Amino acid sequence: SVSGEGKTFISTNLSMILAITDKKVLLIGADIRNPKFYSFFVGNSVDKMKRSERNKDAGLTEYLVNKDIKVNDIINPMLFHNSTIDVIYSGKIPPNPSELLMSDRIKELLDEVSEDYDYVIVDTAPLMVVSDTLLISEHANHIIYVTRAGVTEKNAVNFPIGLLEEGKIKNVSFV
Secondary structure (H helix, E strand, O other): OOOOOOHHHHHHHHHHHHHHOOOOEEEEEOOOOOOOHHHHHHOOOOOOEEEOOOOOOOOHHHHHHOOOOOHHHHOEEEEEOOEEEEEEOOOOOOOOHHHHHHOHHHHHHHHHHHHHOOEEEEEOOOOOOOOHHHHHHOOOOOEEEOOOOOOOOHHHHHHHHHHHHOOOOOOEEEO
16 A cells, blocks of 8 residues: 555565475566665675676666666576575666556566566555556456555555456455
């Protein structure tokens, strides 16, 4: 619903859990308006997590803007214990995030990586704050809606339920 509920926390930890089971996992930072994804990994440098330096300047935004950038140009492998997850950071904050997320390029990205990974987890912006998440959700097989006691207002849960009833989102679970 809003910032601070634990969306990035849940998506990163779910990615790590899946990777530990020997699944190939890609984690995408798709909150391109207010990216916190990069700082989550780098700012909270966990000793057992190592970030690749090779793609530090290119992320999702750069991929969406520049057709010359390929998927492999923006993937950063991360070592966690004895498992690896691949990460695509949000990139620079663009002036037109909704326009970028409406482009065919996001579908191309998700289609391509879905062929190579067992799980593709997309960490998005809060659903009630901007329309960006709805633009991406049409490509999702499943949506995990994160709530947090003391942060999420009780009536805010009605918003995704309404979207589900209207057919604007599908396959929703609440955490």
